[in-house]
Amino acid sequence: MSNFKHSVFLLEDKCKGCTNCVKRCPTEAIRIQNGHSVIDEERCIDCGECIRLCPYKAKKALYDKLDKYKDYKYKIALPAPALYGQFDHLEDVDYVISGLYECGFDYVFEVAKAAEIVSEYTRNYLKRPDIEKPVISSACPVIARLISKRFPYLCDNLLPMIPPIELAAKLAKKEAMEKHPELKEEDICALFISPCPAKVSYVRNPIGVEKSSVDGVLSISEIYFLLVNSMKNIVNPEHSAQTGLVGVSWASSGGEAKALFNDRYLSADGIENCIKVLDEVENGNFSSLEFIELNACNGGCVGGALTVENPYIAKARLQTLRRYLPVTQNHVPKNDDPTFVPTEHMWEKELEYSPVMQLDADMGEAMKKMADIQAIYEMFPHLDCGACGAPTCRAFAEDIVKHNGNANDCIFIMREKIRELYKEKENDSKSVD
Amino acid sequence: MSEPIKFHFDVDGDNFSSAGEASVQVKRMLRQIGIPADVIRRVSVAMYEGEINMVIHADGGNADVVVEPGKIVIILADRGPGIADIELAMTEGYSTAPENVRSLGFGAGMGLPNMKRYTDDMKIESVVGQGTTVTMTVLF
Ligand SMILES: Nc1ncnc2c1ncn2[C@@H]1O[C@H](COP(=O)(O)OP(=O)(O)OP(=O)(O)O)[C@@H](O)[C@H]1O
Ligand code: SF4
Numbered sequence A: 001m002s003n004f005k006h007s008v009f010l011l012e013d014k015c016k017g018c019t020n021c022v023k024r025c026p027t028e029a030i031r032i033q034n035g036h037s038v039i040d041e042e043r044c045i046d047c048g049e050c051i052r053l054c055p056y057k058a059k060k061a062l063y064d065k066l067d068k069y070k071d072y073k074y075k076i077a078l079p080a081p082a083l084y085g086q087f088d089h090l091e092d093v094d095y096v097i098s099g100l101y102e103c104g105f106d107y108v109f110e111v112a113k114a115a116e117i118v119s120e121y122t123r124n125y126l127k128r129p130d131i132e133k134p135v136i137s138s139a140c141p142v143i144a145r146l147i148s149k150r151f152p153y154l155c156d157n158l159l160p161m162i163p164p165i166e167l168a169a170k171l172a173k174k175e176a177m178e179k180h181p182e183l184k185e186e187d188i189c190a191l192f193i194s195p196c197p198a199k200v201s202y203v204r205n206p207i208g209v210e211k212s213s214v215d216g217v218l219s220i221s222e223i224y225f226l227l228v229n230s231m232k233n234i235v236n237p238e239h240s241a242q243t244g245l246v247g248v249s250w251a252s253s254g255g256e257a258k259a260l261f262n263d264r265y266l267s268a269d270g271i272e273n274c275i276k277v278l279d280e281v282e283n284g285n286f287s288s289l290e291f292i293e294l295n296a297c298n299g300g301c302v303g304g305a306l307t308v309e310n311p312y313i314a315k316a317r318l319q320t321l322r323r324y325l326p327v328t329q330n331h332v333p334k335n336d337d338p339t340f341v342p343t344e345h346m347w348e349k350e351l352e353y354s355p356v357m358q359l360d361a362d363m364g365e366a367m368k369k370m371a372d373i374q375a376i377y378e379m380f381p382h383l384d385c386g387a388c389g390a391p392t393c394r395a396f397a398e399d400i401v402k403h404n405g406n407a408n409d410c411i412f413i414m415r416e417k418i419r420e421l422y423k424e425k426e427n428d429s430k431s432v433d
Numbered sequence B: 001m002s003e004p005i006k007f008h009f010d011v012d013g014d015n016f017s018s019a020g021e022a023s024v025q026v027k028r029m030l031r032q033i034g035i036p037a038d039v040i041r042r043v044s045v046a047m048y049e050g051e052i053n054m055v056i057h058a059d060g061g062n063a064d065v066v067v068e069p070g071k072i073v074i075i076l077a078d079r080g081p082g083i084a085d086i087e088l089a090m091t092e093g094y095s096t097a098p099e100n101v102r103s104l105g106f107g108a109g110m111g112l113p114n115m116k117r118y119t120d121d122m123k124i125e126s127v128v129g130q131g132t133t134v135t136m137t138v139l140f
């Protein structure tokens, strides 16, 4: 875990140490130390929540710049479906696809196309009799990561299938090699155009595969400006989109679930809502559901921290865009087995459960620590004021037990101490009189 | 080995929307101690059901959880109406839950039977007009 490469990071000189992010990080990964915020790498799930809510724009996402890939002979663009919702008065996805070619890409492979294939195989997978239900979507890397850290019991419920981004890269590279036999593997790069920092960290630390086939992750917000320019000149788009409404719908919350043509599903968006749902599932509620779609961002991927448009506007635009699209434009080969999913579509390796919340590997030690936490917590005023730099009094008590904090940083404890000192002084001076 | 650890929660009977929160917190702390996942699940399901019962049927109460090596005890005590016929209450499908909570999926009459199923021991002490105390033990 220590070599985990995160996307979300802090611009130290911009941070005012205001604790806005500390209080809202869903994994309690942020503390204020020496006047600015510090992210615990083990706990951060790159959800981007802190980027969205920092009033001083001190939190940023690291992503790749297009420039870095200029020397590749063959550049593939993998646009996320959320990209289509960013443009005003877009009549047809074809303009975006052609615009990307104009920007210098040699090939454009829509992630929405791969999403339609994933949807079809998910329908097959759900028919398997021996799987844990409800199946939880693994497409949002924040959710998969969150489950691996906080919901050990639900690891087996995650859909063990490679997500559309991964499948798109695999298929696009394969097609490129077939079309251009002269190309070598190292001549080709597949670049995902991402709505969120979580996909950046997914590619660097993949889930379910050893190594991601995606070579770089660009941000929608950056490509957007290039695209707006290149799309201006397009009158009759030459290239055409190859997705139906299923693929395009993946961009917003509920899209993946609706594509299963099964009404026993639940979809939730926004990280706090997702955590609530997972808590309920872990309690054994919703056992009659077949599928749960969770998106860490409000509204789904259109709400990602690297998008430009308001998620609800983007969603409305997508609704217009997909109105005249066929249901799907991608079909998988027929198979006699209705539960068939090709092995290369399934995860190569299981998700590892990494109990970052655990106090100690030894249960006896962990119990001792928990008892200490309880005792320290009792000393605090339970106001969760954040002045100590931790999100709650309880989290601060945990920090102290883990030797990452000092009780004197609690202003209430400090005040008590000062009062006592004061009293002692007074008594001293009285005794002198 | 270690001293038992005790957690205490006031379960608010007036605030239906926060019903179930104590069991979520217990789950969190059990994870930090490193209790096996299936044990956590049994404890949190049993406690959740009992907590919801206190809110729906008894206007809230107190929840205490005691964790020892190999054993977790959950004590849910309320000063509600009490249960006149415990055996009947334990029957699957028996419920006096009001209509307004049924639309949320409660009132299947499965809470008490599930609490029994998920724990190694369950004891109900109840006096009509005075209240109910449910004590559950999960061994691991
Ligand atoms: N703490 C309590 N105080 C008073 N009555 C209770 C209490 N707990 C349970 N009961 C009674 O026992 C009945 C059965 O409880 P049980 O938890 O099995 O079902 P339920 O709460 O009605 O429905 P469900 O738990 O399936 O949502 C309740 O309907 C209620 O009449
Ligand atoms: S929200 Fe967080 S990152 Fe932004 S200034 Fe406040 S403490 Fe610093």
Ligand code: SF4
Binding pocket: A008, A024, A025, A026, A027, A028, A029, A030, A039, A043, A044, A045, A046, A047, A048, A049, A050, A051
């Ligand atoms: S990206 Fe999310 S998990 Fe990571 S520090 Fe920010 S709010 Fe916390």
Ligand SMILES: [Mg+2]
Binding pocket: B049, B052, B053, B107, B110, B111, B112
């Ligand atoms: Mg009940």
